[in-house]
Amino acid sequence: MVWLTAERKVLRLADRRCAAEGEMTEPTQINNQTGRPATDERIRLAHGGGGVLMNRLIVEHLLPVLDNEFLRSLGDGAVLPPAEGNPVLTIDAFVVQPLEFPGGDIGRLAVCGTVNDLAMMGARPVALALAMVLEEGLPIAVLDRVTASISSAAQEAEVCVVTGDTKVIDPAGRGSPGMFVTTAGLGICPEGLRLGPERISPGDRVLINGPIAEHGLAVMSAREGLQFETQLSSDAAPLAGLVQRLLRCGPAVKFLRDPTRGGLAGVLADIAEQTGLTVEIQEPAIPISRATRHAAEMLGLDPLNVANEGKFVAVVAAEAAEEALAICRGHPYGREAAIIGTVTSARPAVVELLTAAGGRRIVQRPYGEELPRIC
């Protein structure tokens, strides 16, 4: 019982301190990234308690950054305008470590991951819901940066965070206090739109919108403290805008999948398995940066197995392949798009890599993931 009373005392003291801080006439420092007063405050259990401190966290730190008419009502959910078409629902939990890495952070990752799941199903993102589990001791400055990142990624994807939930847990014994972010996405796809492996047939072309393996390697090198001559950067990007343009090619676009966990190899293995057809890939056609290739060699990883967070694999009818490629190359997230292979009826159904030297090798589905907690 004592600690209950103790907690109440802490709460009251904390409240007085916050009140005192609020009385300062001018904030002394502004955080350049968030444009908000710098603070060395940290998350406390009471920030998740549903009381005054939690209200302050929401009103002062989350609402101003994520603001929109739906979120502002602070209801238990958001009532959205009616929309024609099929609703599409998706959810992803993100546990990446470190929380911030070159090219992104857990917030950008969460928004992009969820928007991309919707995009791969041909859906236009309509709304995001955001749940954050914060560990006690997390610097509020980190939370502010992640929230700002969520906001900017959502803006880029033309979608809002319409509802949310925040919980605080006692800190783990596993290093600096962290956070977990879960995002659910609601999208709308036009009735009658069909994308799926069952639509793939021999002769179809396989397209990717840019260089592979950048997210996984950026996170791994940040976590391991590895330095490479060129800075690796995550490719995390919301792809819904590009995909909506691509879908103007009509039914020639047959299948879309984002090569996240399991990498490009995982998606190609899925295609071969689910269609019973062979996927023939021209190795030299696969876009990959020198820096990525170098880092993968250093780490002993096959870039085909490494996670991406801003890439999609599209299977497109042969006659529309050049048009699809041109659409991709005309978009910031598709500048380095390439047609990397062809679906054939060769048996047995495998993923076959044709090397520059004229050799052939079978690409296996990754057994497990290369490293945990990259998303």
Next chain:
Amino acid sequence: MVWLTAERKVLRLADRRCAAEGEMTEPTQINNQTGRPATDERIRLAHGGGGVLMNRLIVEHLLPVLDNEFLRSLGDGAVLPPAEGNPVLTIDAFVVQPLEFPGGDIGRLAVCGTVNDLAMMGARPVALALAMVLEEGLPIAVLDRVTASISSAAQEAEVCVVTGDTKVIDPAGRGSPGMFVTTAGLGICPEGLRLGPERISPGDRVLINGPIAEHGLAVMSAREGLQFETQLSSDAAPLAGLVQRLLRCGPAVKFLRDPTRGGLAGVLADIAEQTGLTVEIQEPAIPISRATRHAAEMLGLDPLNVANEGKFVAVVAAEAAEEALAICRGHPYGREAAIIGTVTSARPAVVELLTAAGGRRIVQRPYGEELPRIC
């Protein structure tokens, strides 16, 4: 690099062990609660890796229990049938400890919490999305029980888990390995349905569907290992069915809110604050069990501030109050419903408790929550 190789080895060994287990002709023991073979297996990091082990976890443990046509496709999301009305989106993260408590577990809690958020907005639940973050070392038997509980609560609420995501994190140093569950809910509410504090006016009646404070006290006593003469049990229940019936009263139902964190006092304070009206509550009319009152006294808590997970507060026009009460009492989750008070124009706007002895006291908004991690 060494630990990477080591992890691969663990994976292969684990895989062999699982294969060997699969070869047994008869499972030796059946878990009574889940109807599945008992296992002493535990979650490993590789269960979250996107590889073979993860696939097995999903196909053997999650799919059979949660099965439905949407989930079965194992896509990145679920394409749902078009529906008329306003889509309603909600999300909740659950971090309750212990994971299992009298009357429920984190799974039942997650489904009920999300279904009830939708119900409070007048929405019929259409689909749930489920994200689970598992700590390495979590017994798979616990996961099986939680999953079974999610399934049965969802069935009761006439809704399916249509899509999901699973991640595994390294265990915290904070006791036995746990899990966090985040559920997002999609509902549909009829166009034109308006529920909200702005519709409340003097003379309206305040109704609650049953006895208060049971969830919070059940979790707290389970966590603290407290024994009471009568076993306390969480009230966690999906309320959408009851609320849909209640809404047949039409526009006489003006406001609905579930008194979770912050309890009944929190919701009544919200009403007074948001309407500028006084809420007069007859203390003897508030349903509360003897066991709950006793436990709250022992713990030094005000039951008005303690969380509920199967209750709603409804504000109803006076002329429809008896009809609303009768509807509630005719439903399993409303048998002990009561009209507990009246909205008045008395100034200043407060929540006033009229005691059995004829006294009056002002009910304050709870400052913080009584104890963390009750949901």
